[in-house]
Amino acid sequence: MLSDQIQANIERELKKYPADQRQSAVMAALRFVQDEKGWIAPEDMADIAAYIGMPQMAVFEVATFYHMYKLKPMGEYTLTVCTNLSCQLSGVNETLLHLKNKLGIGLGEITADGKFGLREGECMGACVDAPMFTINNKKLCGRLTGEKIDQILAELSAGGQGGKQ
């Protein structure tokens, strides 16, 4: 069952598209579910399909095609690290090593307390700010150094937003 908030958000998105093109809101609908629950389960896809009025299979296709959807729990704060060329040249391998050591997890894993998850991402379109990661697909933190990472992790652990840019 989609929450009232999710339904209200989907309704707002639907207004952007012609009345007979409700499927256009599916990407946003999946994002709303992920933002609320942290990840998207098959039952959520079924709910979205029913709400929008499209085949469940078509929702599944979209959810599996786009990288930023999480189809399993990835921690309260999912850090997605871009490892593409500009970031690689700017030392992202050290960034990643620092994160792995600090959190004690590898890529695709979550910390034991469920607080942090680590993912590898593709080009985020912010290459001049390399190296970088996003927090829950919302906040982009760039020009990362060991010190800056420690500060962001500390803020997040304390329940803050992480990163002030």
Next chain:
Amino acid sequence: MSTPIIFNTLHFDQPWTLENYLKVGGYKALRKVLAEKMLPEAIIAEVKASGLRGRGGAGFPTGLKWSFMPRNYQGDKYLVCNSDEGEPGTCKDRDILRYNPHMLIEGMAIAAYTMSVKTGYNYIHGEIFEAYERMEAACEEARKAGYLGQNILGSDFEFDLHNHLGYGAYVCGEETALLESIEGKKGQPRFKPPFPATFGLYGKPTTINNTETFASIPYIINNGGQQFADLGVPNSGGIKLFSVSGHVNNPGNFEVPMGTPFKTLLEMAGGVRGGNKLKAVIPGGSSMPVLPGEIMMDLNMDFDSIQKAGSYLGTGAIIVMDETTCMVKALERLSYFYFEESCGQCTPCREGTGWLYRIVHRIEHGEGRPEDLDLLLDLCNNIAGRTICALGDAAAWPVQGFLKHYRKEFEYHIEHKRCLV
């Protein structure tokens, strides 16, 4: 430096507000178009005279593209902005969205007027959520002030613009994949023809331009196409945003005239980091063939100069690599990217990108075979030009470029099972 054209609000504390945009002459061009009831033909003529070529990578003449839209079509037509900026190295459109969203809105409104379109979509790269929020707020601001919606500025012109957030798929930067994505589907490119001007979004006539392309329009209307053209060089009109990333001291986006020497841009970016020697440069986004540093130092940044040297200007994203860069490792990462991002629709790309990645990977990891380099080139020839969209070419060109200029480094890796640098 002359006064910036696209980055003309950057000196404000809040460059993105309507108030500040108006202070630098914002929406004057739209006002002019509506007050003078400019003829669409006249607008298209100015855009053609400006020499503006698509800023999303392909460099197609914008005025010509606009002329393809069926003028007398009865029914819905769409205008789409491609802000799905995910070509490694490229991040200029993000700064337009973040810092000058109203210039994009104004440019799109003029385009919509020219092609009699009532609805537009701006497709934004998923990872830059903050830019999406900024655009949503700017559209709302424009609606309230009468620059979007019905009866714009008291005229009978109607146009509304909506933002659509992508969610992590490089291939959606391809225009027909992007349309599929707006329709709520997997972003798999369509066969062309039919082209979007006849069969686009929801099957309706559609024109798709890049963010920076639209943002160039207000200046062209205010000052005339010729003046924009004169800022640049023949066949590369106007100014351009260049993203300079990688091994430089001061990575950033720089607005300069087309034809600016690469050397100048490198200086603007603070030079090669740590005073190191320049080794190689990718001049137009990761898909474009790499060029050796010494060749780049003599080149100007415009379509023809870069093409003559064997690469392309693409999106204007410059990735700088210094002497410490292992070219095998660099190519390995790029090949992984195309393998990861292939939509899987065409066999040569789906299978071929995997082959390319696995072979470069084994060379990098000391397991390369002497025949691998010829095998890579043979694979490239069987991918490029044999797929529905250009992602196949985009996967092949870097491999061909790296092998053309740095083959010795690859051979060394294969023979000695370690790096030359």
